[in-house]
Amino acid sequence: MSSETFQTRGRRLVQDQFAGVAVQAINDTRVHDEIIKLAAQDRAFEIAAEQIDKVREFLTNPQNILGSAITKHGEIAEQVEVGIRNARQALAQENMTATFESVHRTGPLDYLINGVGVQSKFVNGIPNNLHHVLNHLDRYEGFTADGSHYIIPKDTHEAIQALLNGGNIDGLKASTEENIKALAKLIEEQTGKPFSEVVQPSIVNYPDVQVVKAPTTLDNEQRNLADKNEKLKDEIVDAHKPSLQGAAQAGLVGGAVGGALSLATGLYAKYRAGKNVFKGDFSAADWQELGLDTAKGAAGGAVAAGSIYLMTNYASMAAPFASAVVSGVKGLSSLAADYRNGHISFDEFVDLGMIVCAESAIVSVFTLVGQTWIPIPVLGAVIGSLAGKMVAEFCTEQKDKITQRLRDNMASFKATLDCKLLEVLETITDEFDRLNNLTIIAFDSRLNSNLRDRSVDLAMAYGVEADKIIANETALDKFMLA
Amino acid sequence: MFNGAIKEEAIMALKTAQASHETEAKVVGEASARLFDLRKSSSEQIIPQIEGYVNSLANSPKDLNKTFSEYRADFKTFNEIVAAIEEEAAKINTRAGAGGATGVAAGLGVAAFAPSAAMAIATTFGVASTGTGISTLSGVAATNAALAWLGGGALATGGGGMAAGEAFLALAGPVGWAIGGAALVAAGMFARSRNQAIAEDAAAETKKIQTHIAALSAATLEVNRLFNLTERHVNGLTILLTQLKEQAPRNYLEFSIVQKEWLSALINHVHSLSELLNKKVQA
Numbered sequence: 001m002s003s004e005t006f007q008t009r010g011r012r013l014v015q016d017q018f019a020g021v022a023v024q025a026i027n028d029t030r031v032h033d034e035i036i037k038l039a040a041q042d043r044a045f046e047i048a049a050e051q052i053d054k055v056r057e058f059l060t061n062p063q064n065i066l067g068s069a070i071t072k073h074g075e076i077a078e079q080v081e082v083g084i085r086n087a088r089q090a091l092a093q094e095n096m097t098a099t100f101e102s103v104h105r106t107g108p109l110d111y112l113i114n115g116v117g118v119q120s121k122f123v124n125g126i127p128n129n130l131h132h133v134l135n136h137l138d139r140y141e142g143f144t145a146d147g148s149h150y151i152i153p154k155d156t157h158e159a160i161q162a163l164l165n166g167g168n169i170d171g172l173k174a175s176t177e178e179n180i181k182a183l184a185k186l187i188e189e190q191t192g193k194p195f196s197e198v199v200q201p202s203i204v205n206y207p208d209v210q211v212v213k214a215p216t217t218l219d220n221e222q223r224n225l226a227d228k229n230e231k232l233k234d235e236i237v238d239a240h241k242p243s244l245q246g247a248a249q250a251g252l253v254g255g256a257v258g259g260a261l262s263l264a265t266g267l268y269a270k271y272r273a274g275k276n277v278f279k280g281d282f283s284a285a286d287w288q289e290l291g292l293d294t295a296k297g298a299a300g301g302a303v304a305a306g307s308i309y310l311m312t313n314y315a316s317m318a319a320p321f322a323s324a325v326v327s328g329v330k331g332l333s334s335l336a337a338d339y340r341n342g343h344i345s346f347d348e349f350v351d352l353g354m355i356v357c358a359e360s361a362i363v364s365v366f367t368l369v370g371q372t373w374i375p376i377p378v379l380g381a382v383i384g385s386l387a388g389k390m391v392a393e394f395c396t397e398q399k400d401k402i403t404q405r406l407r408d409n410m411a412s413f414k415a416t417l418d419c420k421l422l423e424v425l426e427t428i429t430d431e432f433d434r435l436n437n438l439t440i441i442a443f444d445s446r447l448n449s450n451l452r453d454r455s456v457d458l459a460m461a462y463g464v465e466a467d468k469i470i471a472n473e474t475a476l477d478k479f480m481l482a
Numbered sequence: 483m484f485n486g487a488i489k490e491e492a493i494m495a496l497k498t499a500q501a502s503h504e505t506e507a508k509v510v511g512e513a514s515a516r517l518f519d520l521r522k523s524s525s526e527q528i529i530p531q532i533e534g535y536v537n538s539l540a541n542s543p544k545d546l547n548k549t550f551s552e553y554r555a556d557f558k559t560f561n562e563i564v565a566a567i568e569e570e571a572a573k574i575n576t577r578a579g580a581g582g583a584t585g586v587a588a589g590l591g592v593a594a595f596a597p598s599a600a601m602a603i604a605t606t607f608g609v610a611s612t613g614t615g616i617s618t619l620s621g622v623a624a625t626n627a628a629l630a631w632l633g634g635g636a637l638a639t640g641g642g643g644m645a646a647g648e649a650f651l652a653l654a655g656p657v658g659w660a661i662g663g664a665a666l667v668a669a670g671m672f673a674r675s676r677n678q679a680i681a682e683d684a685a686a687e688t689k690k691i692q693t694h695i696a697a698l699s700a701a702t703l704e705v706n707r708l709f710n711l712t713e714r715h716v717n718g719l720t721i722l723l724t725q726l727k728e729q730a731p732r733n734y735l736e737f738s739i740v741q742k743e744w745l746s747a748l749i750n751h752v753h754s755l756s757e758l759l760n761k762k763v764q765a
Contacts, residue, residue: 403487414692425699428703432710436707436714442718445721464756
């Protein structure tokens with residue numbers, strides 16, 4: 001017989017379903033978190049797009065933009081700078097730091113970044129651009145004292161930096177280059193701060209903010225934002241993929257559940273046996289046995305939960321069915337060991353294997369049904385798995401009933417047959433006893449007289465025709481002398 | 483899906499029943515062979531002796547043949563069948579030896595190893611396919627019936643080797659055509675998938691075989707009792723004949739009253755023996 005008993009098999013089935021429930025909870029949490037984060041990212045993209053739309057809105061009414069047709073790009077640059085900065089921050093789910101709020105449209109500040117004032121200077125030609133900065137410094141002395149600074153086109157800023165770092169700019173005369181360096185130095189002298197601190201680069205280049213080019217710049221930015229959004233979402237999905245860490249976590253939970261379940265059933269069994277742990281009835285041996293059972297339960301639970309985690313996540317199986325597979329495999333491997341050790345025959349292995357798998361399947365179906373019908377987490381699964389276990393046990397009992405019925409049927413048939421055979425044997429014995437007695441008497445030479453009469457009796461018993469029988473002397477004379 | 487063990491148990495029971503049946507059939511076969519030998523020797527020895535004695539007497543009956551004619555007719559048929567089967571068996575042995583043995587030929591070939599055993603069964607139980615006893619047919623008809631009967635038996639066993647061949651002698655014909663293929667039935671059952679249905683079929687088959695085992699044990703008793711009765715009868719007749727030969731005069735007209743009683747008994751007993759020799763076992 002198998003080393004796995006009916007009770008341990010039942011416990012394994014339920015325990016594995018518990019592991020399944022635990023893994024389901026882990027999976028649910030993970031999936032839930034993923035859904036929330038993806039939704040948040042999409043919302044962030046919407047906000048980012050709104051920032052770009054604001055700039056577009058601004059561009060639709062050129063008559064409201066300050067300056068002439070040639071200088072309108074100055075205010076466009078401000079709008080683009082604030083809009084794109086904010087859009088990028090919104091997409092990264094950061095606070096949007098650029099704003100026009102509480103800034104006078106024609107004052108010394110164009111906008112604020114992180115609460116610090118910014119004067120935007122987008123002027124054609126590098127020396128020109130720097131002259132505009134110096135002019136502003138002249139008009140608003142001490143402008144940079146509180147950290148306020150200038151923002152100039154990205155390409156212009158890069159060129160100046162290259163020169164300051166000892167490089168050259170293609171297409172510029174050496175005198176112009178010297179002029180630019182002198183202007184940068186002048187700015188540093190007037191503010192007492194490094195050039196790179198006082199004059200900072202924009203997000204965009206000078207041509208990007210021109211009236212005709214600005215819409216394209218915004219379109220490009222929106223496309224970049226969309227791409228970035230998809231990348232961020234991919235990162236979220238990646239971050240929520242099932243992992244070995246997840247499996248390990250599931251294993252820990254499963255181990256805890258398995259151990260607790262084993263401990264609880266162990267304690268209950270001891271209690272039924274009259275030993276109450278809370279009254280100090282336990283001996284060292286009891287504790288040892290309980291400890292071993294708990295450890296085994298924990299190990300079993302950990303393996304089950306880990307496996308179920310992997311199966312639910314990588315084989316797209318529902319937790320109850322994954323539990324069933326794990327349970328079936330565990331049961332089968334136990335059977336396989338029994339078969340290898342010669343405890344069971346191959347036929348028994350096949351039969352018990354089918355029972356193990358069928359029971360796992362039945363319990364899993366009931367767990368799933370339980371979860372669906374009783375929408376209280378875990379409770380439905382528990383009730384379902386217990387109901388499934390009862391059905392599985394019922395099926396096994398049915399087998400015994402069929403076996404018993406066939407045996408009873410055969411036994412009663414045999415009894416009837418034996419009874420009839422006895423009757424037949426008695427009939428045969430009676431008939432042959434009668435013929436045998438007649439034969440003995442017929443040939444008994446000690447009985448000298450009436451030998452003919454006795455032969456007649458025997459012949460009649462055998463059914464010889466009457467006219468052939470010689471019953472007296474006259475008949476014999478007639479036969480012999482005919 | 484759960485009922486593999488049930489199936490196994492039922493098939494085990496079926497196999498056990500088949501084995502018992504084979505053993506029982508062998509017992510019946512051997513008892514029948516013994517009876518056959520006794521019947522053959524008595525027909526060849528005691529009857530001609532009595533006939534010769536009566537003929538040798540002065541004033542013996544001119545139409546003595548009438549008395550023994552029916553008896554001789556029975557044994558002529560009997561002997562013809564034996565001869566025909568021996569001839570047929572020899573042919574089949576040759577064919578089987580040439581490598582052309584089919585299932586049927588193999589079955590008959592087994593019969594060829596023990597033609598007298600086959601005859602023993604045929605004369606003890608033998609019934610032609612029409613339901614008429616073989617011994618009541620005559621000549622060619624009887625021979626054909628016996629061969630057909632044996633052929634059918636061989637077909638039913640499907641040539642299951644020596645053991646099955648021996649068993650078929652008893653299986654075939656009166657004691658159970660139906661179960662000749664029980665081994666094949668069991669094999670066929672394994673190919674089916676519904677274990678409970680298999681178990682129930684096997685149980686039904688087991689019941690059939692058990693019924694036949696019961697019939698065979700009844701037959702064994704009857705054949706053995708028939709043997710004892712025949713032996714006692716033949717012994718008694720031999721003693722009576724010896725007594726007459728030694729003590730009675732050579733002329734019937736000189737017989738005493740007692741000697742006439744002996745002679746009457748002798749003739750009556752010959753009629754009785756004729757009935758006894760043709761008595762068929764009901765199985």
